Amino acid sequence: MSAVPAGNPTRTLAVRALLFFALWIVVDQSPRPANLLFGLLASAAATWASARLLPPASDRVRLGQLLLLLPRFLWQSLLAGIDVARRAFAAQPRLQPGFVDYPVRLPRGAGRSAFELIASLMPGTVASGGKAEMIEFHCLDTGQAVVEQLAAEERAYARALQPDLRDV
Numbered sequence: 001m002s003a004v005p006a007g008n009p010t011r012t013l014a015v016r017a018l019l020f021f022a023l024w025i026v027v028d029q030s031p032r033p034a035n036l037l038f039g040l041l042a043s044a045a046a047t048w049a050s051a052r053l054l055p056p057a058s059d060r061v062r063l064g065q066l067l068l069l070l071p072r073f074l075w076q077s078l079l080a081g082i083d084v085a086r087r088a089f090a091a092q093p094r095l096q097p098g099f100v101d102y103p104v105r106l107p108r109g110a111g112r113s114a115f116e117l118i119a120s121l122m123p124g125t126v127a128s129g130g131k132a133e134m135i136e137f138h139c140l141d142t143g144q145a146v147v148e149q150l151a152a153e154e155r156a157y158a159r160a161l162q163p164d165l166r167d168v
Helices: 009-028 033-053 063-068 070-089 110-119 146-161
Strands: 098-102 125-131 134-139
Touching: 009 033, 063 070, 063 146, 098 146, 110 125, 110 134, 110 146, 125 146, 134 146
Parallel strands: none
Antiparallel strands: 098 134, 125 134
16 A cells, blocks of 8 residues: 555544544444444544645655554564553552653654654553654653654654655
8 A cells, every 4th residue: 555645634534534434334344334334424523624624735644554563563462561560469569650752754744743652551651741853751660762763663664654755
C-alpha cells in the first residue's frame, strides 16, 4: 500500500471514512442492515469531526508500512501492560518519576503525533509536551534508558510516519 499523496484531501477523507467504518464493523460485529446503516452514519460523522479537528495536510503516512509494524506495536503494548501491572502490585514499587526531553527528528505534523502516541505505549512513558525539536515525556522511572528506547522506536516508525525523512 502506498502513501496517501500530499494535497489530495478527498482521498485522505475517504481513507479516514473507510477506517472509521472498519472500526465500526470490528466493534459492532453485526451484519444486520440497520446496524450497518448506523455504522455508515457514525463513520460519516466521525469523518466530518476528524476533518474539522485534524484537517488533511501535506503530511504523508505510509499505511502499508505502518501495518507491517503492527506486531511490534502489539508487543510493546503487552510489555507496557505487564510493566505497569508489575509496578502496581509490587509491595515497594521502584519508581523514579520525572520528565525526560527527547530530541525528536520527526517534524511537527501527523507523523510526529502518531510517534508520540506510539511512544506513549512504552512502559510508564507518556508524551506531555514539547517544542519544535524536542518532546517532553513523563516517565515513571527515569532510571531506565528512556531516550535510547525512544530513539529505537522513532527509527522503527520513521519510514512509515515520515517517508520523506532520511537517516533518522
